Amino acid sequence: MIARSVRHEPEFAPGKGWSYSNTNYLLAGLVIEAVTHRSAPAEIHRGILATPGLKDTSFPVTDPEVHGSHLHGYDLEGRDMTRFSPSYHWTAGAVISTVDDLARFERALFAGKLLRSDQRRELTTPVEFPDAPAYGLGVQRMEVPCATGEGKQAAPLTAWETDGAGPGYTSVSLTTADGRRQLVLAATVYDLAAELRGEVPVPRSKGLLKAQTAALCD
Numbered sequence: 001m002i003a004r005s006v007r008h009e010p011e012f013a014p015g016k017g018w019s020y021s022n023t024n025y026l027l028a029g030l031v032i033e034a035v036t037h038r039s040a041p042a043e044i045h046r047g048i049l050a051t052p053g054l055k056d057t058s059f060p061v062t063d064p065e066v067h068g069s070h071l072h073g074y075d076l077e078g079r080d081m082t083r084f085s086p087s088y089h090w091t092a093g094a095v096i097s098t099v100d101d102l103a104r105f106e107r108a109l110f111a112g113k114l115l116r117s118d119q120r121r122e123l124t125t126p127v128e129f130p131d132a133p134a135y136g137l138g139v140q141r142m143e144v145p146c147a148t149g150e151g152k153q154a155a156p157l158t159a160w161e162t163d164g165a166g167p168g169y170t171s172v173s174l175t176t177a178d179g180r181r182q183l184v185l186a187a188t189v190y191d192l193a194a195e196l197r198g199e200v201p202v203p204r205s206k207g208l209l210k211a212q213t214a215a216l217c218d
Contacts, residue, residue: 001088002026018127018135022092029091040091052108057097062087066096073168075191076203081168093164099171099184106175106182110160124160138162142174145209146217157216165190170202174212183215 005023012019029040036043041059049057064085072082086094097105108114115123126136134141140163143156163172170190174183187202195201 002030017129018132020135022089025092026090032091044091048105048114051114052104054097054101054105057095057101057105059095060086061090061094070096071169071186071188073166073188073190075168076189076194076201077191081190081192084167086166089166093166099186102171102173103182103184106160106162106173106184107179110175110179144174144212144216146213154217159212159216165192165195165201167192172208174216176216181216183212185211 002023005021011017032038032040032043038046041061044059048054049059062085064083066082070082072080075081109123110120112120123137123139124141126134126139126141128134140161142159142161144159146154146157158177159174160177161172161174164170168190169186169188171184171186173185176182185208189203191199191201
Protein backbone atom coordinates (compact mmCIF):
# COMPACT_ATOMS: atom_id res chain seq x y z
CA MET A 1 0.00 0.00 0.00
CA ILE A 2 2.84 2.39 0.81
CA ALA A 3 4.57 1.54 -2.48
CA ARG A 4 1.34 2.28 -4.36
CA SER A 5 0.80 5.60 -2.61
CA VAL A 6 4.26 7.03 -3.29
CA ARG A 7 3.83 6.46 -7.03
CA HIS A 8 1.46 9.44 -6.99
CA GLU A 9 2.57 13.06 -6.98
CA PRO A 10 2.09 14.95 -3.68
CA GLU A 11 -1.27 16.69 -3.38
CA PHE A 12 0.41 19.94 -2.35
CA ALA A 13 3.79 21.35 -1.40
CA PRO A 14 4.95 20.97 2.23
CA GLY A 15 3.34 23.58 4.47
CA LYS A 16 0.66 24.46 1.93
CA GLY A 17 -2.20 22.31 3.20
CA TRP A 18 -3.18 19.09 4.91
CA SER A 19 -5.07 15.98 3.91
CA TYR A 20 -5.88 12.91 5.99
CA SER A 21 -4.13 9.77 4.75
CA ASN A 22 -4.13 6.23 6.15
CA THR A 23 -0.75 5.79 4.46
CA ASN A 24 0.81 8.22 6.93
CA TYR A 25 -0.31 5.98 9.80
CA LEU A 26 1.20 2.94 8.09
CA LEU A 27 4.47 4.87 7.85
CA ALA A 28 4.14 5.74 11.55
CA GLY A 29 3.87 2.00 12.28
CA LEU A 30 7.13 1.37 10.43
CA VAL A 31 8.78 4.18 12.41
CA ILE A 32 7.62 2.57 15.66
CA GLU A 33 9.21 -0.74 14.63
CA ALA A 34 12.44 0.90 13.45
CA VAL A 35 12.85 2.83 16.71
CA THR A 36 11.77 0.17 19.22
CA HIS A 37 12.88 -2.99 17.36
CA ARG A 38 9.53 -4.51 18.35
CA SER A 39 6.37 -5.15 16.38
CA ALA A 40 4.04 -2.17 16.19
CA PRO A 41 1.07 -4.08 17.71
CA ALA A 42 3.20 -5.21 20.67
CA GLU A 43 4.54 -1.70 21.26
CA ILE A 44 1.12 -0.08 20.93
CA HIS A 45 -0.25 -2.56 23.47
CA ARG A 46 2.62 -1.92 25.88
CA GLY A 47 2.75 1.86 25.54
CA ILE A 48 -0.90 2.75 25.01
CA LEU A 49 -3.49 0.04 25.59
CA ALA A 50 -2.08 -1.28 28.86
CA THR A 51 -1.51 2.14 30.47
CA PRO A 52 -5.14 3.26 31.00
CA GLY A 53 -6.32 -0.34 31.36
CA LEU A 54 -8.11 -0.85 28.05
CA LYS A 55 -9.13 -4.45 28.77
CA ASP A 56 -11.71 -4.68 25.98
CA THR A 57 -9.44 -3.34 23.23
CA SER A 58 -7.40 -5.54 20.90
CA PHE A 59 -5.17 -5.23 17.83
CA PRO A 60 -6.03 -8.35 15.80
CA VAL A 61 -3.83 -7.57 12.71
CA THR A 62 -5.11 -10.47 10.54
CA ASP A 63 -7.97 -12.24 12.40
CA PRO A 64 -11.18 -11.52 10.42
CA GLU A 65 -13.51 -12.44 13.30
CA VAL A 66 -14.87 -10.17 16.03
CA HIS A 67 -14.92 -12.44 19.08
CA GLY A 68 -17.37 -12.28 21.95
CA SER A 69 -20.47 -10.09 22.15
CA HIS A 70 -20.34 -7.39 19.46
CA LEU A 71 -22.30 -5.19 17.11
CA HIS A 72 -22.61 -6.18 13.46
CA GLY A 73 -21.64 -3.64 10.80
CA TYR A 74 -23.43 -3.07 7.48
CA ASP A 75 -23.08 -1.24 4.19
CA LEU A 76 -25.76 1.11 2.84
CA GLU A 77 -27.61 -1.80 1.19
CA GLY A 78 -27.86 -3.70 4.47
CA ARG A 79 -25.20 -6.31 3.72
CA ASP A 80 -23.35 -7.60 6.77
CA MET A 81 -19.71 -6.43 6.63
CA THR A 82 -18.69 -7.66 10.09
CA ARG A 83 -16.23 -10.29 8.91
CA PHE A 84 -13.23 -8.91 7.03
CA SER A 85 -9.45 -8.97 7.31
CA PRO A 86 -8.13 -5.92 9.20
CA SER A 87 -4.62 -6.44 7.79
CA TYR A 88 -4.91 -3.60 5.28
CA HIS A 89 -5.63 -1.14 8.13
CA TRP A 90 -2.69 -2.21 10.38
CA THR A 91 -1.54 0.89 12.33
CA ALA A 92 -4.11 2.99 10.47
CA GLY A 93 -6.92 1.40 12.49
CA ALA A 94 -6.89 -2.39 12.89
CA VAL A 95 -8.20 -2.05 16.45
CA ILE A 96 -11.36 -3.45 18.03
CA SER A 97 -12.70 -1.62 21.06
CA THR A 98 -15.78 -0.52 23.01
CA VAL A 99 -17.26 2.91 23.64
CA ASP A 100 -16.23 2.64 27.32
CA ASP A 101 -12.61 1.88 26.43
CA LEU A 102 -12.54 4.64 23.83
CA ALA A 103 -13.82 7.14 26.40
CA ARG A 104 -11.23 5.90 28.88
CA PHE A 105 -8.46 6.30 26.28
CA GLU A 106 -9.55 9.85 25.41
CA ARG A 107 -9.58 10.88 29.07
CA ALA A 108 -6.08 9.49 29.55
CA LEU A 109 -4.86 11.16 26.35
CA PHE A 110 -6.08 14.66 27.12
CA ALA A 111 -5.44 14.46 30.88
CA GLY A 112 -1.73 13.82 30.30
CA LYS A 113 -1.60 10.20 31.46
CA LEU A 114 -0.21 9.01 28.12
CA LEU A 115 1.86 12.00 27.01
CA ARG A 116 4.32 14.45 28.56
CA SER A 117 3.13 18.06 28.80
CA ASP A 118 5.21 19.15 25.78
CA GLN A 119 3.81 16.26 23.72
CA ARG A 120 0.27 17.13 24.77
CA ARG A 121 0.84 20.75 23.71
CA GLU A 122 1.98 19.52 20.31
CA LEU A 123 -1.04 17.23 20.07
CA THR A 124 -3.44 20.10 20.71
CA THR A 125 -1.72 22.62 18.43
CA PRO A 126 -3.47 21.94 15.13
CA VAL A 127 -2.47 22.94 11.64
CA GLU A 128 -4.79 25.66 10.39
CA PHE A 129 -5.56 26.69 6.81
CA PRO A 130 -8.43 28.84 5.48
CA ASP A 131 -11.67 26.92 4.88
CA ALA A 132 -10.27 23.74 6.44
CA PRO A 133 -10.83 22.08 9.84
CA ALA A 134 -8.16 22.67 12.48
CA TYR A 135 -6.42 19.30 12.43
CA GLY A 136 -3.26 18.09 14.13
CA LEU A 137 -1.62 14.84 15.19
CA GLY A 138 -4.72 12.68 14.86
CA VAL A 139 -7.14 15.05 16.62
CA GLN A 140 -9.35 17.81 15.27
CA ARG A 141 -10.47 20.93 17.10
CA MET A 142 -14.23 21.37 16.94
CA GLU A 143 -16.33 24.40 17.80
CA VAL A 144 -19.62 22.89 19.01
CA PRO A 145 -22.57 25.30 18.63
CA CYS A 146 -24.44 25.80 21.90
CA ALA A 147 -27.56 27.76 22.85
CA THR A 148 -28.51 29.56 26.04
CA GLY A 149 -31.60 28.74 28.07
CA GLU A 150 -33.52 31.45 26.16
CA GLY A 151 -32.77 29.70 22.86
CA LYS A 152 -30.17 32.28 21.84
CA GLN A 153 -26.87 31.23 20.34
CA ALA A 154 -24.06 31.09 22.91
CA ALA A 155 -20.32 31.10 22.32
CA PRO A 156 -19.18 27.85 20.66
CA LEU A 157 -17.71 25.21 22.95
CA THR A 158 -14.23 23.94 22.06
CA ALA A 159 -13.86 20.16 21.93
CA TRP A 160 -11.30 17.70 20.56
CA GLU A 161 -12.59 15.12 18.11
CA THR A 162 -11.22 11.80 16.91
CA ASP A 163 -13.05 9.60 14.46
CA GLY A 164 -12.52 6.60 12.27
CA ALA A 165 -14.27 4.17 9.97
CA GLY A 166 -13.93 0.84 8.24
CA PRO A 167 -16.23 -1.58 6.44
CA GLY A 168 -19.53 -1.56 8.35
CA TYR A 169 -18.48 0.66 11.25
CA THR A 170 -17.73 4.25 12.12
CA SER A 171 -17.09 5.96 15.44
CA VAL A 172 -16.58 9.46 16.79
CA SER A 173 -15.36 10.74 20.13
CA LEU A 174 -15.52 14.32 21.40
CA THR A 175 -13.92 15.55 24.61
CA THR A 176 -14.29 19.14 25.83
CA ALA A 177 -11.09 21.13 26.16
CA ASP A 178 -11.46 21.18 29.96
CA GLY A 179 -12.04 17.42 30.03
CA ARG A 180 -15.36 17.74 31.87
CA ARG A 181 -17.61 16.21 29.22
CA GLN A 182 -17.39 13.50 26.60
CA LEU A 183 -19.43 12.02 23.82
CA VAL A 184 -18.50 8.67 22.26
CA LEU A 185 -20.67 7.18 19.52
CA ALA A 186 -20.35 3.96 17.53
CA ALA A 187 -22.44 3.50 14.39
CA THR A 188 -23.00 0.28 12.48
CA VAL A 189 -23.34 1.51 8.90
CA TYR A 190 -20.37 2.51 6.77
CA ASP A 191 -20.06 1.79 3.06
CA LEU A 192 -16.40 1.75 2.02
CA ALA A 193 -17.32 1.05 -1.61
CA ALA A 194 -19.50 4.17 -1.67
CA GLU A 195 -16.65 6.23 -0.22
CA LEU A 196 -14.32 4.98 -2.97
CA ARG A 197 -16.90 6.10 -5.52
CA GLY A 198 -16.88 9.59 -4.00
CA GLU A 199 -20.31 9.14 -2.43
CA VAL A 200 -21.46 9.72 1.16
CA PRO A 201 -20.68 6.40 2.94
CA VAL A 202 -23.16 6.79 5.83
CA PRO A 203 -26.90 7.50 6.12
CA ARG A 204 -27.64 11.23 6.02
CA SER A 205 -28.64 12.39 9.49
CA LYS A 206 -28.49 15.37 11.84
CA GLY A 207 -28.27 12.99 14.78
CA LEU A 208 -24.59 13.64 15.53
CA LEU A 209 -25.11 17.41 15.78
CA LYS A 210 -28.06 16.92 18.12
CA ALA A 211 -26.17 14.40 20.24
CA GLN A 212 -23.06 16.54 20.61
CA THR A 213 -24.98 19.65 21.65
CA ALA A 214 -27.06 17.62 24.12
CA ALA A 215 -24.03 15.91 25.67
CA LEU A 216 -21.44 18.70 25.62
CA CYS A 217 -23.32 21.98 26.05
CA ASP A 218 -24.43 23.24 29.46
